[in-house]
Amino acid sequence: MHPEVHLYEVGARDGLQNEADVVTTAAKLELLDRMAAAGLRQIEVTSFVSPKWIPQLADADDLVARLVRRPGVRYSALVPNLAGWERFAGSGLDVAAFFVSASESHNRKNVNRSVADHLEGFKPVAAAALEAEVPLRCYVSTVCGCPYEGDVPVEQVLALVRSLLELGAAEISLGDTIGIGTPRQVRALVEAVAAEVPLERIGLHLHDTYGRALANVEAGYEAGVRHFDSALGGLGGCPYAPGASGNVATEDVVDLFERSGVDTGVDLDALVDATSWVEKSLLGRPLPGRVYRARLGERERAQREEAH
Numbered sequence: 001m002h003p004e005v006h007l008y009e010v011g012a013r014d015g016l017q018n019e020a021d022v023v024t025t026a027a028k029l030e031l032l033d034r035m036a037a038a039g040l041r042q043i044e045v046t047s048f049v050s051p052k053w054i055p056q057l058a059d060a061d062d063l064v065a066r067l068v069r070r071p072g073v074r075y076s077a078l079v080p081n082l083a084g085w086e087r088f089a090g091s092g093l094d095v096a097a098f099f100v101s102a103s104e105s106h107n108r109k110n111v112n113r114s115v116a117d118h119l120e121g122f123k124p125v126a127a128a129a130l131e132a133e134v135p136l137r138c139y140v141s142t143v144c145g146c147p148y149e150g151d152v153p154v155e156q157v158l159a160l161v162r163s164l165l166e167l168g169a170a171e172i173s174l175g176d177t178i179g180i181g182t183p184r185q186v187r188a189l190v191e192a193v194a195a196e197v198p199l200e201r202i203g204l205h206l207h208d209t210y211g212r213a214l215a216n217v218e219a220g221y222e223a224g225v226r227h228f229d230s231a232l233g234g235l236g237g238c239p240y241a242p243g244a245s246g247n248v249a250t251e252d253v254v255d256l257f258e259r260s261g262v263d264t265g266v267d268l269d270a271l272v273d274a275t276s277w278v279e280k281s282l283l284g285r286p287l288p289g290r291v292y293r294a295r296l297g298e299r300e301r302a303q304r305e306e307a308h
């Protein structure tokens with residue numbers, strides 16, 4: 001059976017790019033395998049960005065060379081420019097993900113150039129990807145607000161969406177990078193973007209800084225979106241968006257939908273196992289995911305009762 005909503009797991013990329021400690025390649029490989037084993041079918045593995053800018057993902061080439069791929073899983077990685085594409089091209093990954101911000105200041109902080117120059121640099125990447133028949137996922141960041149500029153006009157988002165579609169974007173992921181959006185705002189944004197690109201090609205990438213990510217997922221679903229980005233345990237954040245916190249937690253999204261009778265194809269228990277492993281063996285700090293924490297509590301209570 002095909003799931004009714006499609007989750008795109010970003011914990012290994014958006015999550016680990018934002019950790020103070022660098023996780024070993026072997027541990028990343030185990031994490032990626034645990035994600036696939038839990039039923040996640042779209043997994044962002046890493047980024048082919050500059051290792052000087054994101055040292056946490058400097059092992060991208062080695063990681064991807066050693067990745068044992070599970071059948072039925074679409075693996076992707078971030079590609080910011082032609083140098084990134086050259087690294088991606090030999091990787092055997094399924095989807096290349098480009099990113100650009102709807103606000104000029106965040107784009108400059110993130111990729112060291114203007115939106116126009118960044119799009120110019122994307123043109124040869126897009127041409128090469130189309131030639132190689134690699135689908136392009138394109139993130140538009142800061143769609144609900146910018147850490148440097150504040151409000152971002154919807155028209156700015158739409159203009160960027162149009163440019164990306166012209167260049168061959170297969171999917172558009174709308175990024176609330178700083179998690180400031182409200183359900184009403186997300187609904188209006190989705191309606192506006194859906195006038196440019198069919199809903200089945202729109203994803204939502206919602207950070208949880210202000211605690212509204214899950215409400216925004218629900219608003220997006222009601223507006224017709226069926227693709228959601230999320231991260232195990234609520235990992236994540238953009239190093240070039242100060243104050244931004246993690247993505248909506250995968251467990252929260254799975255539980256929200258499954259309890260509403262909407263199939264996600266993901267095994268919540270296996271996710272909780274994976275996140276518990278990340279917490280204990282990888283990062284050594286508690287992760288914020290609400291459903292994850294609730295499920296852990298249930299497990300601990302059950303164990304205590306069994307021991308009595």
Ligand code: HMG
Pocket residue numbers: 014017047048049050051053054078080081082083084085099110111112139140141142174175176177205207237238239240
């Ligand atoms: P730059 O320093 O302007 O690059 O960085 P450059 O083109 O001037 O080149 C400088 C040096 O970097 C050269 O090497 C290049 O070869 C090298 P040198 O000659 O000095 O030895 N270089 C590269 N090396 C490896 N891979 C590459 C690459 N490109 C150049 N791809 C650049 C420009 C875009 C590379 C840099 O700014 C960068 O890597 N930025 C990435 C920032 C990033 O990863 N941010 C987080 C991801 S986006 C995000 O989290 C938001 C998202 O989750 C959605 C949302 O939440 O909204 C997606």
Ligand code: MG
Pocket residue numbers: 014175177205207236237238
């Ligand atoms: Mg993000």
